Amino acid sequence: MSILKRLGVPIFNAERTRRQDVEGRGLEVAGMVEGPCTFTLGEVRAMPMTVVNARLTSVSGWSVRADWGGVLWTDFETHIRPLSEASHVTFSSPSGYDTTVALAELRTPRVLLAWQVDGEEIEFEYGGPLRMVIPQLWGYKSCKWLVRIELCGRMRGGYWEDRGYSRDAFVQPGTTRDLNDGAKAKRIAGGGEVTEF
Secondary structure, three states: OOHHHHOOOOOOOOOOOOHHHHOOOOEEEEEOEOOOEEEOHHHHHOOOOEEEEEEEEEOOOEEEEEEEEEEEHHHHHHHHOEOOOOOEEEEEOOOOOEEEEEHHHHOOOOOEEEEEEOOEEOOHHHOOOOEEEOOOEOHHHOOOOOOEEEEEOOOOOOOOHHHOOOOOOEOOOEEEEEHHHOOEEEEEOOOOOOOOO
16 A cells, blocks of 8 residues: 555545556557657666655645656656657546646756655556656646646647646645644745755
8 A cells, every 4th residue: 555545635636537447558648759659668667766845735725745666757858759849748547637847847857757656556546557647736636547748839728728727837835734743734835846855
């Protein structure tokens, strides 16, 4: 059982992705890259692995810190060779959930495609076998059940963005419940990754 389950991290499955929709799927890369391709999960996991201790912070009012294991976006990017006109990336799950992130945000040093949390496999309900972890943005940008990446030349909408959420999704000042500390309410400064606690 991962730290996410032990701490009771809320489970969101907006598009009702099913386990059978994900199992056996590779990771498709399309759009503004030198050559579209598909990686197997094994090929992604064979890339250099990094562990990043970071908080995932939800716009719905909670935050959890963990050691996320996977391949850094900056390492992954060397395998897909974006074209110079690419400025954004759309991440998609098999059931239709999608979200777009500026390429500049992905190139910060703590963003990764993750398959582990605190040394354990990320459970399906928390986005396994492969999900994004983008600590400086609200959690809805950290796409779960990742099966498709498309590089593009503009910011797009997305599942939550089309329902009124911010397209940039920078973590804003306010209060969040620290799930690592008994869900105590704590103030966050905003402006990026939560590092106060």
